[in-house]
Amino acid sequence: MKTNYTGQPANRVDGSLKVTGTAKYAAEFEAEGLLFGYIINSTIAKGKIKEIDISQAMQVAGVVQIFTHENVSGLAWFNKSYKDMDSPPGDPFRPLYDHKIRYSMQPIGLVVATTFEVARFAASLIKVTYKEEKLVTNLQDNLHRSKKAPMGKVGYVQPKSRGDAESVFAKAEYKIEGEYVHAAEHHNPLEMFATTAIWEEDGKVTLYDKTQGVSNVQLYISNIFGLSLKNVRVVSPFVGGGFGSGLRPQYQVFMATLAALELRRPVRVVMTRQQMFSFGHRPGTVQRVAMSADENGKLTSIQHEAYGETSQFEDYTEIVVNWSGTMYNCENVKLKYELVKLDVATPTDMRAPGAVTSAHAFESAIDEIAYAVKIDPLEFRKINYAEDDQVEGKPYSSKELRACYDQGAAKFGWSGRSIEPRSMREGNQLIGWGMANGAWDALQMPAKAQAVLSLDGKLTVSSGTSEIGTGTYTIMTQIAAETLGMDINDVTFKLGDTLMPMAPLQGGSWTAASVGSAVKAVCEEVKAKLFKLASKTKHSPLSGAAPKELTMAEGHIFLISDPGSRLSIIEVMRLTETDSIIESGMSGPDPAAKTTHSFNSHAAVFAEVKVDEDLGTVIVTRVVCAVAAGKILNPKTAGSQILGSVVWGISKALEEETVMDNNFGRFMNHNLGEYHVAVNKDINDIDIIFVEEHDDLVNPLGIKGVGEIGIIAVAPAIANAVFHATGVRVRDLPITMDKVLQLAEEDKNQVRV
Numbered sequence: 001m002k003t004n005y006t007g008q009p010a011n012r013v014d015g016s017l018k019v020t021g022t023a024k025y026a027a028e029f030e031a032e033g034l035l036f037g038y039i040i041n042s043t044i045a046k047g048k049i050k051e052i053d054i055s056q057a058m059q060v061a062g063v064v065q066i067f068t069h070e071n072v073s074g075l076a077w078f079n080k081s082y083k084d085m086d087s088p089p090g091d092p093f094r095p096l097y098d099h100k101i102r103y104s105m106q107p108i109g110l111v112v113a114t115t116f117e118v119a120r121f122a123a124s125l126i127k128v129t130y131k132e133e134k135l136v137t138n139l140q141d142n143l144h145r146s147k148k149a150p151m152g153k154v155g156y157v158q159p160k161s162r163g164d165a166e167s168v169f170a171k172a173e174y175k176i177e178g179e180y181v182h183a184a185e186h187h188n189p190l191e192m193f194a195t196t197a198i199w200e201e202d203g204k205v206t207l208y209d210k211t212q213g214v215s216n217v218q219l220y221i222s223n224i225f226g227l228s229l230k231n232v233r234v235v236s237p238f239v240g241g242g243f244g245s246g247l248r249p250q251y252q253v254f255m256a257t258l259a260a261l262e263l264r265r266p267v268r269v270v271m272t273r274q275q276m277f278s279f280g281h282r283p284g285t286v287q288r289v290a291m292s293a294d295e296n297g298k299l300t301s302i303q304h305e306a307y308g309e310t311s312q313f314e315d316y317t318e319i320v321v322n323w324s325g326t327m328y329n330c331e332n333v334k335l336k337y338e339l340v341k342l343d344v345a346t347p348t349d350m351r352a353p354g355a356v357t358s359a360h361a362f363e364s365a366i367d368e369i370a371y372a373v374k375i376d377p378l379e380f381r382k383i384n385y386a387e388d389d390q391v392e393g394k395p396y397s398s399k400e401l402r403a404c405y406d407q408g409a410a411k412f413g414w415s416g417r418s419i420e421p422r423s424m425r426e427g428n429q430l431i432g433w434g435m436a437n438g439a440w441d442a443l444q445m446p447a448k449a450q451a452v453l454s455l456d457g458k459l460t461v462s463s464g465t466s467e468i469g470t471g472t473y474t475i476m477t478q479i480a481a482e483t484l485g486m487d488i489n490d491v492t493f494k495l496g497d498t499l500m501p502m503a504p505l506q507g508g509s510w511t512a513a514s515v516g517s518a519v520k521a522v523c524e525e526v527k528a529k530l531f532k533l534a535s536k537t538k539h540s541p542l543s544g545a546a547p548k549e550l551t552m553a554e555g556h557i558f559l560i561s562d563p564g565s566r567l568s569i570i571e572v573m574r575l576t577e578t579d580s581i582i583e584s585g586m587s588g589p590d591p592a593a594k595t596t597h598s599f600n601s602h603a604a605v606f607a608e609v610k611v612d613e614d615l616g617t618v619i620v621t622r623v624v625c626a627v628a629a630g631k632i633l634n635p636k637t638a639g640s641q642i643l644g645s646v647v648w649g650i651s652k653a654l655e656e657e658t659v660m661d662n663n664f665g666r667f668m669n670h671n672l673g674e675y676h677v678a679v680n681k682d683i684n685d686i687d688i689i690f691v692e693e694h695d696d697l698v699n700p701l702g703i704k705g706v707g708e709i710g711i712i713a714v715a716p717a718i719a720n721a722v723f724h725a726t727g728v729r730v731r732d733l734p735i736t737m738d739k740v741l742q743l744a745e746e747d748k749n750q751v752r753v
């Protein structure tokens with residue numbers, strides 16, 4: 001019998017559903033008499049709506065209702081601002097609450113009609129007049145208005161400084177400093193935000209929603225509409241990409257629910273691609289890094305400050321500079337993180353929030369200081385390698401970053417690198433090799449699961465988590481099958497429904513560890529129950545056996561001492577007249593472990609670029625990404641996670657930015673024609689290495705999650721490779737040809753030392 005247990009490259013159990021189009025996404029659930037909503041967005045960034053004239057739009061045949069702040073804001077359930085599980089400190093934005101405009105493309109109305117096309121056409125007839133106010137959207141011009149970031153967002157920790165970095169830096173012989181900038185970026189998952197809201201006669205509502213957390217949507221919707229939790233069911237079996245954009249409920253779910261409840265009809269609301277740019281983004285950030293080292297390449301001081309943008313109404317925080325205190329041995333570290341309030345939508349988590357931002361600046365600066373002391377950048381990192389967490393003063397539960405360095409460098413051929421910039425070329429192409437490393441927290445959240453073993457020997461395990469394309473269905477099935485020694489085909493994992501046991505948001509790379517531990521725990525309980533039943537069977541080879549004498553494999557329970565003495569799961573249940581075994585349980589992190597150890601995953605990324613000397617174009621020809629993330633449950637799905645991360649890292653380094661027109665306060669390239677992302681032609685060789693890392697402390701499964709670790713070090717590795725190729729240091733992302741050429745030009749005009 002074939003088993004596909006953990007550690008094996010099992011195929012996606014939901015693969016055939018996806019490729020055959022059978023997997024249903026939020027906008028694909030049907031209902032009798034379904035209505036369609038189209039959202040109207042503001043055209044100004046700041047001010048007030050003077051008048052919103054819906055009269056002409058209401059005349060259009062097929063229009064059922066148009067909701068605006070004028071006919072919604074008076075309702076009793078809308079008089080308080082409710083937070084969701086991923087809200088930062090502040091007052092969350094309330095769609096249709098009042099006539100105030102807080103950011104460009106703020107949703108200001110919903111047209112509901114019998115078809116989507118009619119709704120969209122009617123929306124074009126709505127006339128909105130505004131009173132505009134002066135707006136502020138330029139981060140770099142407003143750094144003087146920055147304020148210390150408050151605590152309050154899940155996971156945010158204030159950075160801690162140590163020693164006296166400033167005075168050491170002032171006296172140092174070898175030092176560098178630089179300012180690094182990246183603009184806002186948007187997630188752009190394939191599936192647009194969508195909700196199909198089904199109103200039911202008894203006052204209940206079922207929401208088929210695109211989300212990374214059904215429980216979060218349930219809580220949010222029940223709060224703002226004054227419904228009891230049991231009257232709000234949220235279902236989300238498949239999500240076409242999230243990357244953090246679905247951690248917070250988005251405004252389409254509010255709109256669809258509002259319309260369904262008011263009209264007592266099923267309503268579907270789907271965002272357009274343009275609207276996908278209207279609710280939060282990776283915040284544009286300005287960072288300054290200064291470092292000094294001694295002649296042996298030992299870091300003597302680190303200063304890292306970051307200024308992130310946030311909205312006027314919420315303080316979105318992420319961990320940017322904190323990593324700079326943990327990565328390397330250094331006694332003098334000064335860290336600062338502040339926010340600048342602008343007239344923009346509240347930024348939101350985007351894959352490896354904070355860490356990618358940090359690594360771009362910090363790991364580029366490490367490259368700069370390595371060059372200042374003329375030491376190979378990989379060697380420099382090894383000289384300053386921190387065995388323990390330098391901030392917490394605790395050992396890591398495991399840290400195989402050294403193995404990432406060694407295996408990554410070997411695969412890449414790093415030893416063949418000449419340190420001098422502009423020392424490798426192929427005709428007009430300057431060749432550069434760069435590297436960087438990254439870390440991410442290995443987190444675990446409390447999660448619940450249920451397992452049902454039925455008389456036909458089939459197991460169904462469920463947990464209200466989500467599948468954003470990461471492989472959750474598959475790895476949970478593997479964990480359950482392994483724990484009970486069953487064939488993977490006899491196990492079904494279900495997710496994405498608030499009727500199921502509660503799971504945390506799918507984010508932070510914690511789902512495998514959190515939900516996986518709960519799945520393992522309930523399956524262990526099923527196993528214990530089966531052993532008890534097996535022992536109770538009369539006149540069987542297992543009669544009277546103690547649990548510790550028993551084990552399971554291939555769908556059978558048998559004596560460890562005599563594998564031939566066995567009963568199948570079905571036989572045990574029949575013999576004991578058991579119709580089904582149902583176990584529920586939960587699992588959470590071990591609080592004691594946190595007091596003694598730190599938990600991080602690590603990665604080292606090596607990149608090769610070719611830069612056209614005349615045109616300044618950059619092509620990433622090779623990337624090796626070596627990852628240490630504990631046990632890898634499924635090298636195939638985990639490999640895809642890292643592959644996607646590397647592709648996105650290349651995209652981030654070279655292409656992605658959402659460009660703000662500060663006169664209008666609007667992101668101008670809010671479409672996939674002008675928001676550039678890497679396409680097939682941009683991607684060449686990518687090698688992924690999972691370094692063996694054994695970890696008994698992190699969680700019972702020994703896993704650390706692979707959702708975010710792969711992207712973190714990619715952009716700085718590429719930026720460092722561009723420096724190695726050209727001798728110019730582009731500190732602003734994305735690294736576009738104009739920046740490369742301009743800096744190369746400036747460089748020529750300088751006398752080189």
Ligand code: MOS
Pocket residue numbers: 212242243244245247349350351352353506507508509
């Ligand atoms: Mo991830 S940004 O925590 O969905």
